[in-house]
Amino acid sequence: MIAIIIAGGFITILNQTVMSPALPSVMRDFGITAADGQWLTSIFLLVNGLMVPITAWLIGRYTTRQLFITSMLCFLAGTAVCAVSPSFMILLGGRVLQAVSAGILMPFAIVILMLVFPKERRGFALGMAGVVMGFAPAFGPTVAGWLVDEWGWKYIFWGIMPLTVIVIVLAAALLTNVGQKTSGKLDVASVAMSTLGFGGLLFGFSSAGSTGWISPQTLGAIAVGAVFSAMFIRRQLSRDLPLLDLRVLKNSIFADATVITMVVSAGLTVGAVITPIYLQNVLGVSAMRSGILLMPGALLMAALSPVSGTLFDKFGPRALCIVGISALAVGTTMLALMGAHASEMYICLAYTARMGGIAFVNMPVNTWGINALDHSRIAHGNAVNNTGRLIAGSIGTAVLVTIMVIIGNAHGGGGAGSAEATAAGVSAAYLGAAALTVFALILAIIKVRDTSENEDEDEL
Helix, strand or coil: CHHHHHHHHHHHHHHHHCHHHHHHHHHHHHCCCHHHHCHHHHHHHHHHHHHHHHHHHHHHHCCHHHHHHHHHHHHHHHHHHHHHCCCHHHHHHHHHHHHHHHHHHHHHHHHHHHHHCCHHHHHHHHHHHHHHHHHHHHHHHHHHHHHHHHCCCHHHHHHHHHHHHHHHHHHHHHCCCCCCCCCCCCCHHHHHHHHHHHHHHHHHHHHHHHHCCCCHHHHHHHHHHHHHHHHHHHHHHHCCCCCCCHHHHHCHHHHHHHHHHHHHHHHHCCHHHHHHHHHHHHCCCCHHHHHHHHHHHHHHHHHHHHHHHHHHHHHCCHHHHHHHHHHHHHHHHHHHCCCCCCCHHHHHHHHHHHHHHHCCCHHHHHHHHHHCCCHHHHHHHHHHHHHHHHHHHHHHHHHHHHHHHHHHHHCCCCCCCCHHHHHHHHHHHHHHHHHHHHHHHHHHHHHCCCHHHHCCCCCC
16 A cells, blocks of 8 residues: 555656756747746646645545545646647646646655554654655656657656556555545635635746836735735634644644745755756756756665654654755755856766755654644644645745846846856856755754653643
8 A cells, every 4th residue: 555655656756856857948849938937846836735735634535545546547637738738838737737636645645654654663654755756856857858858858748647557557456545534624715715825926926037026917916925825824723624724833843843844945946947957058968968967866865765764763853954954055055156167067966965965854854843743633734844845845946946037137148048147047046045045954953853852842
């Protein structure tokens, strides 16, 4: 059962990472800028985040088999749309369908692992799952780059479809049900508020690159997003059975863990968008070679995941988190300083440092926060954490890519302009990401404590 669920997670992560080396090619084929192209990543993360709170309700409403198989069928449909898309907007629509599925499958897999394994073994379990899922970002960009160079980016999706069909067949034959179904109606008003709120913020920040920070479109979208986000938060805190139980944030340990992962994600995710643009548009390397240069980082992250889980079970999160964010900060700062003539080895080392660091951050901090919650609140705690992380990643990516475009334009280029202009924009985006990472490090030093130091904390 765990193998099938992790296989589904592997495919959804593979789908997310394969777009990295394909983005410059998609930009050329559809005649779009980096500000437009980043939507393929940002919309995926945003829809993931919007689906996560609904997943908490879905897990209680439907059986394991029903939810998993339906999600995989939705993913298959989205992949098919992407494979035949004749325009950027249809490609974006296919990505939305894929994101709906991924937004269910990833938190679903975490909750199942949390329910099956006892508290003292959760770090190990999530670490082992991280090994399997870590191979997706390790090999996905390289294989995708090869497909892009040889046949074109659409063949990425044609290659993912057979894998999806195999997982669906295995799930139909072998998957068993875990947990208990609970009654309850979906709060449609909360879904609408969260969609308009977080979607408005993302659209507003993304629009700044093309219309300016003080344009009516940018300011209007941000204002609408802020109003509906506030309405969503107020509604969740006032309901007995909220869509997203934000009351879990009253637990100080869980709240600290969620804030740290959000800040880290806001500065981390943009690397998957702008690094391939730099490699292909500034250094002139092929899509496949750009994937190869990103592979060591993903391999290191996968290799360190079980180590991180074992060390967490034995020692706690503090040292792991501080070391991990420090490595992330160093790698990001190196990328911010690379200029227009950095060597491939320099970029590879810096990117590898970032990815190696994240192996010691996400799992330990997430597990530290979840372990502070009562067993009955695990699903909602996981939903809150993942929603915050994904929305922070999508908005962070939009803001940093917007900075890249604005700085690039100021240097006489833009998202797809001259090498010097593109390099200046990428450096500025990475400088913003480095600032966020340093802020996360300060939070970790102040807030994160090992289990023995948290014995006096009140649990919900």
